[in-house]
């Protein structure tokens with residue numbers, strides 16, 4: 001196992017800060033089997049954002065170019081957490097320099113770039129993975145267990161939505177999230193998570209139909225300064241067109257069962273609502289990201305007159321919590337930031353050479369990242385053809401590769 005690992009995060013924005021914090025915490029989850037983790041650099045083209053994040057999360061320095069991080073001898077592991085359209089250049093450069101790369105989802109904003117990235121990952125001797133954070137959510141991982149061990153049994157029907165509101169105000173400033181072709185908006189931003197979760201639970205999607213994309217706010221004002229994440233910064237009176245979808249819907253056919261999906265960035269009242277219900281032969285389960293420390297479970301057992309969902313509060317007997325969280329007692333809660341920490345831990349374990357049997361389930365491969373993009377591409381294709389059925393022709397599957 002390596003003696004120590006030097007870590008850098010490229011992008012000090014909304015998710016970059018979550019990665020930066022996660023590498024700090026990763027060694028403190030479970031018993032100390034990781035090598036020493038050195039928090040080396042935060043890279044951001046905006047030196048102010050980089051310096052603030054480095055200070056806040058205790059990184060040794062900040063770099064204003066990804067090339068400096070690629071060239072640094074004291075850095076082994078790099079998270080790429082910048083706009084989707086920038087992933088390819090940076091990931092390829094880092095892999096060529098021998099760095100281990102954890103790239104944010106979606107892999108890219110163009111399938112051609114994603115294929116090139118996967119080829120670069122295949123050529124590389126270092127490890128390249130994609131961050132689908134929600135697979136680390138204990139409630140979602142537990143529902144998957146209940147499906148796979150037969151408690152819930154075979155899936156009949158999945159109903160999922162990922163509603164957000166960050167673009168619901170017409171004065172929310174223009175940013176990279178509103179640029180790119182059909183399907184690179186809400187569908188790529190939050191639909192990528194929802195599609196991943198659906199396949200994680202229900203198996204591979206084979207067909208998409210009923211695709212619909214809609215842009216309801218067609219232009220946005222340019223910000224007066226730099227914009228981070230979903231910040232509502234001060235804006236100018238110059239407007240630019242929105243190029244991609246505010247809303248997307250589609251239905252899907254799994255090998256067993258079907259599903260309905262709806263995603264939005266214009267859903268006031270829902271800042272971050274990944275919500276799904278999965279109906280199975282022996283019952284059903286419900287998850288709501290607004291209450292991530294619980295699930296609802298209905299099992300068709302006992303008196304029919306007492307049937308109904310019950311609340312299951314997550315605790316040490318559920319995935320990720322027992323032996324993992326510092327206080328691993330019942331009802332201590334679990335949030336999205338914790339999921340980033342488990343993801344960082346998993347990636348560091350793989351880089352450090354911790355055997356799979358003793359490690360957390362590995363992060364998704366670039367091939368799985370491509371599969372996810374092909375799926376979203378099929379939604380855009382279906383939408384362009386008035387909702388026509390599109391068959392998914394992908395050799396890489398998420399459900400087969402993802403550990404529990």
Ligand SMILES: NC(=O)c1ccc[n+]([C@@H]2O[C@H](COP(=O)([O-])OP(=O)(O)OC[C@H]3O[C@@H](n4cnc5c(N)ncnc54)[C@H](O)[C@@H]3O)[C@@H](O)[C@H]2O)c1
Nearest residue numbers: 011012013014015016044045046081082104105133228229
């Ligand atoms: N897993 C999740 O839950 C999750 C959540 C949010 C975002 N994301 C993903 O993370 C990525 C970043 O999203 P975000 O919301 O953090 O973006 P953001 O706009 O908040 O931050 C991006 C940062 O990158 C910096 N930057 C721009 N160009 C750069 C370059 N060439 N080199 C270095 N830094 C550069 C910007 O100055 C900014 O600080 C996207 O791929 C997004 O899909 C994932």
